[in-house]
Amino acid sequence: MIYKINDQPNMEKMSHKEKIWQVxxxxxxxxxxxxxxxxxxxxLxxxxxxxxxxxxxxxxxxxxxxxxxxxxxGAISFEQGTKKYIRQKSLLEKEGIPFLKGKFSMKQYEWKQSLEES
DNA sequence: TCCTTGACGGAGA
DNA sequence: ATCTCCGCCAAGG
Structure with a gap:
Protein backbone atom coordinates (compact mmCIF):
# COMPACT_ATOMS: atom_id res chain seq x y z
CA MET A 1 0.00 0.00 0.00
CA ILE A 2 1.08 3.57 -0.50
CA TYR A 3 2.06 5.42 2.61
CA LYS A 4 2.49 9.15 2.23
CA ILE A 5 4.76 10.68 4.80
CA ASN A 6 2.92 13.96 5.15
CA ASP A 7 -0.60 12.65 5.36
CA GLN A 8 -2.38 13.25 8.62
CA PRO A 9 -5.44 11.13 7.91
CA ASN A 10 -8.33 10.34 10.11
CA MET A 11 -6.81 8.16 12.82
CA GLU A 12 -10.08 6.35 13.35
CA LYS A 13 -10.00 4.92 9.90
CA MET A 14 -6.34 3.90 9.86
CA SER A 15 -5.20 0.41 10.61
CA HIS A 16 -3.22 -0.09 13.77
CA LYS A 17 -0.05 -0.57 11.80
CA GLU A 18 -0.56 2.70 9.94
CA LYS A 19 -1.05 4.61 13.18
CA ILE A 20 2.16 3.09 14.49
CA TRP A 21 4.09 4.00 11.32
CA GLN A 22 2.86 7.58 11.62
CA VAL A 23 4.17 7.92 15.16
CA LEU A 44 -3.09 2.16 21.35
CA GLY A 74 16.83 1.80 26.77
CA ALA A 75 18.14 -1.55 25.59
CA ILE A 76 18.14 -2.95 22.07
CA SER A 77 15.60 -5.72 21.66
CA PHE A 78 17.77 -7.98 19.49
CA GLU A 79 20.11 -10.63 20.73
CA GLN A 80 23.43 -9.05 21.58
CA GLY A 81 26.07 -9.33 18.89
CA THR A 82 23.68 -10.08 16.02
CA LYS A 83 23.84 -8.04 12.82
CA LYS A 84 20.55 -6.35 13.59
CA TYR A 85 21.76 -5.48 17.07
CA ILE A 86 24.95 -3.93 15.75
CA ARG A 87 23.11 -2.10 13.01
CA GLN A 88 20.65 -0.44 15.35
CA LYS A 89 23.41 0.44 17.78
CA SER A 90 25.54 2.12 15.13
CA LEU A 91 22.63 3.96 13.54
CA LEU A 92 21.78 5.57 16.86
CA GLU A 93 25.37 6.30 17.76
CA LYS A 94 25.66 7.97 14.37
CA GLU A 95 22.82 10.26 15.49
CA GLY A 96 24.84 11.19 18.52
CA ILE A 97 23.27 8.96 21.16
CA PRO A 98 25.88 7.27 23.37
CA PHE A 99 25.45 3.56 24.06
CA LEU A 100 26.74 2.85 27.55
CA LYS A 101 26.65 -0.41 29.51
CA GLY A 102 24.34 -2.01 26.99
CA LYS A 103 21.81 0.77 26.80
CA PHE A 104 20.87 4.27 25.80
CA SER A 105 19.87 6.80 28.45
CA MET A 106 16.10 7.11 28.20
CA LYS A 107 16.25 9.90 30.74
CA GLN A 108 18.29 12.00 28.37
CA TYR A 109 17.27 10.83 24.92
CA GLU A 110 13.70 9.62 25.01
CA TRP A 111 11.47 11.73 22.81
CA LYS A 112 9.42 14.24 24.76
CA GLN A 113 6.56 14.55 22.33
CA SER A 114 4.79 17.22 24.38
CA LEU A 115 7.68 19.65 24.04
CA GLU A 116 7.81 19.26 20.29
CA GLU A 117 4.25 19.78 19.19
CA SER A 118 0.55 19.35 19.80
C1' DT B 1 -11.44 -22.61 18.20
C1' DC B 2 -7.28 -23.29 21.11
C1' DC B 3 -2.35 -22.92 21.70
C1' DT B 4 2.05 -20.81 20.91
C1' DT B 5 4.96 -17.07 19.72
C1' DG B 6 7.14 -12.66 20.10
C1' DA B 7 11.83 -6.23 18.05
C1' DC B 8 7.10 -5.51 25.34
C1' DG B 9 6.56 -3.68 30.22
C1' DG B 10 6.36 -3.42 34.91
C1' DA B 11 5.80 -5.33 39.59
C1' DG B 12 8.22 -8.16 42.87
C1' DA B 13 11.89 -10.60 44.96
C1' DA C 1 21.34 -3.40 39.71
C1' DT C 2 19.35 -8.18 38.05
C1' DC C 3 16.23 -11.66 37.18
C1' DT C 4 11.71 -13.89 37.06
C1' DC C 5 7.01 -13.95 36.36
C1' DC C 6 2.84 -12.61 34.47
C1' DG C 7 -0.39 -9.76 31.81
C1' DC C 8 -0.84 -7.84 27.28
C1' DC C 9 -2.51 -8.62 22.20
C1' DA C 10 -2.48 -9.80 17.26
C1' DA C 11 -0.75 -13.45 14.08
C1' DG C 12 0.00 -17.87 12.57
C1' DG C 13 -0.44 -22.86 13.14
Whole structure:
Protein backbone atom coordinates (compact mmCIF):
# COMPACT_ATOMS: atom_id res chain seq x y z
CA MET A 1 0.00 0.00 0.00
CA ILE A 2 1.08 3.57 -0.50
CA TYR A 3 2.06 5.42 2.61
CA LYS A 4 2.49 9.15 2.23
CA ILE A 5 4.76 10.68 4.80
CA ASN A 6 2.92 13.96 5.15
CA ASP A 7 -0.60 12.65 5.36
CA GLN A 8 -2.38 13.25 8.62
CA PRO A 9 -5.44 11.13 7.91
CA ASN A 10 -8.33 10.34 10.11
CA MET A 11 -6.81 8.16 12.82
CA GLU A 12 -10.08 6.35 13.35
CA LYS A 13 -10.00 4.92 9.90
CA MET A 14 -6.34 3.90 9.86
CA SER A 15 -5.20 0.41 10.61
CA HIS A 16 -3.22 -0.09 13.77
CA LYS A 17 -0.05 -0.57 11.80
CA GLU A 18 -0.56 2.70 9.94
CA LYS A 19 -1.05 4.61 13.18
CA ILE A 20 2.16 3.09 14.49
CA TRP A 21 4.09 4.00 11.32
CA GLN A 22 2.86 7.58 11.62
CA VAL A 23 4.17 7.92 15.16
CA UNK A 24 7.55 6.34 14.45
CA UNK A 25 7.99 8.60 11.48
CA UNK A 26 7.74 11.59 13.78
CA UNK A 27 10.46 10.53 16.22
CA UNK A 28 13.15 13.23 15.83
CA UNK A 29 16.67 12.35 14.78
CA UNK A 30 18.81 12.08 17.88
CA UNK A 31 15.95 10.80 20.01
CA UNK A 32 14.52 7.39 20.81
CA UNK A 33 11.09 6.18 21.92
CA UNK A 34 10.11 2.98 23.70
CA UNK A 35 7.71 0.49 22.12
CA UNK A 36 5.22 1.39 24.81
CA UNK A 37 5.47 5.12 24.15
CA UNK A 38 4.96 4.60 20.42
CA UNK A 39 1.87 2.55 21.14
CA UNK A 40 0.52 5.15 23.50
CA UNK A 41 1.09 8.03 21.10
CA UNK A 42 -0.60 6.00 18.40
CA UNK A 43 -3.67 5.84 20.60
CA LEU A 44 -3.09 2.16 21.35
CA UNK A 45 -2.05 1.93 25.00
CA UNK A 46 -1.00 -1.60 25.90
CA UNK A 47 0.09 -2.46 22.37
CA UNK A 48 3.85 -2.39 23.01
CA UNK A 49 4.27 -5.93 21.74
CA UNK A 50 2.25 -5.16 18.69
CA UNK A 51 4.60 -2.29 17.88
CA UNK A 52 7.41 -4.85 17.84
CA UNK A 53 5.39 -7.09 15.56
CA UNK A 54 4.73 -4.16 13.24
CA UNK A 55 8.43 -3.37 12.97
CA UNK A 56 9.24 -6.97 12.25
CA UNK A 57 6.94 -6.76 9.24
CA UNK A 58 8.67 -3.73 7.72
CA UNK A 59 10.39 -4.18 4.38
CA UNK A 60 14.19 -4.12 4.62
CA UNK A 61 14.47 -0.96 2.50
CA UNK A 62 11.97 1.01 4.57
CA UNK A 63 12.55 4.71 5.15
CA UNK A 64 10.89 4.52 8.55
CA UNK A 65 13.37 5.29 11.38
CA UNK A 66 12.73 1.94 13.10
CA UNK A 67 16.11 2.14 14.83
CA UNK A 68 14.81 4.91 17.10
CA UNK A 69 12.49 2.46 18.82
CA UNK A 70 14.08 0.70 21.80
CA UNK A 71 12.85 -1.06 24.93
CA UNK A 72 11.54 0.92 27.89
CA UNK A 73 14.85 0.33 29.63
CA GLY A 74 16.83 1.80 26.77
CA ALA A 75 18.14 -1.55 25.59
CA ILE A 76 18.14 -2.95 22.07
CA SER A 77 15.60 -5.72 21.66
CA PHE A 78 17.77 -7.98 19.49
CA GLU A 79 20.11 -10.63 20.73
CA GLN A 80 23.43 -9.05 21.58
CA GLY A 81 26.07 -9.33 18.89
CA THR A 82 23.68 -10.08 16.02
CA LYS A 83 23.84 -8.04 12.82
CA LYS A 84 20.55 -6.35 13.59
CA TYR A 85 21.76 -5.48 17.07
CA ILE A 86 24.95 -3.93 15.75
CA ARG A 87 23.11 -2.10 13.01
CA GLN A 88 20.65 -0.44 15.35
CA LYS A 89 23.41 0.44 17.78
CA SER A 90 25.54 2.12 15.13
CA LEU A 91 22.63 3.96 13.54
CA LEU A 92 21.78 5.57 16.86
CA GLU A 93 25.37 6.30 17.76
CA LYS A 94 25.66 7.97 14.37
CA GLU A 95 22.82 10.26 15.49
CA GLY A 96 24.84 11.19 18.52
CA ILE A 97 23.27 8.96 21.16
CA PRO A 98 25.88 7.27 23.37
CA PHE A 99 25.45 3.56 24.06
CA LEU A 100 26.74 2.85 27.55
CA LYS A 101 26.65 -0.41 29.51
CA GLY A 102 24.34 -2.01 26.99
CA LYS A 103 21.81 0.77 26.80
CA PHE A 104 20.87 4.27 25.80
CA SER A 105 19.87 6.80 28.45
CA MET A 106 16.10 7.11 28.20
CA LYS A 107 16.25 9.90 30.74
CA GLN A 108 18.29 12.00 28.37
CA TYR A 109 17.27 10.83 24.92
CA GLU A 110 13.70 9.62 25.01
CA TRP A 111 11.47 11.73 22.81
CA LYS A 112 9.42 14.24 24.76
CA GLN A 113 6.56 14.55 22.33
CA SER A 114 4.79 17.22 24.38
CA LEU A 115 7.68 19.65 24.04
CA GLU A 116 7.81 19.26 20.29
CA GLU A 117 4.25 19.78 19.19
CA SER A 118 0.55 19.35 19.80
C1' DT B 1 -11.44 -22.61 18.20
C1' DC B 2 -7.28 -23.29 21.11
C1' DC B 3 -2.35 -22.92 21.70
C1' DT B 4 2.05 -20.81 20.91
C1' DT B 5 4.96 -17.07 19.72
C1' DG B 6 7.14 -12.66 20.10
C1' DA B 7 11.83 -6.23 18.05
C1' DC B 8 7.10 -5.51 25.34
C1' DG B 9 6.56 -3.68 30.22
C1' DG B 10 6.36 -3.42 34.91
C1' DA B 11 5.80 -5.33 39.59
C1' DG B 12 8.22 -8.16 42.87
C1' DA B 13 11.89 -10.60 44.96
C1' DA C 1 21.34 -3.40 39.71
C1' DT C 2 19.35 -8.18 38.05
C1' DC C 3 16.23 -11.66 37.18
C1' DT C 4 11.71 -13.89 37.06
C1' DC C 5 7.01 -13.95 36.36
C1' DC C 6 2.84 -12.61 34.47
C1' DG C 7 -0.39 -9.76 31.81
C1' DC C 8 -0.84 -7.84 27.28
C1' DC C 9 -2.51 -8.62 22.20
C1' DA C 10 -2.48 -9.80 17.26
C1' DA C 11 -0.75 -13.45 14.08
C1' DG C 12 0.00 -17.87 12.57
C1' DG C 13 -0.44 -22.86 13.14
Missing amino acids: IHKIPKGNVASYGLVAKLAG PGYARYVGYTLKCLPVQTKLPWHRVVSAK
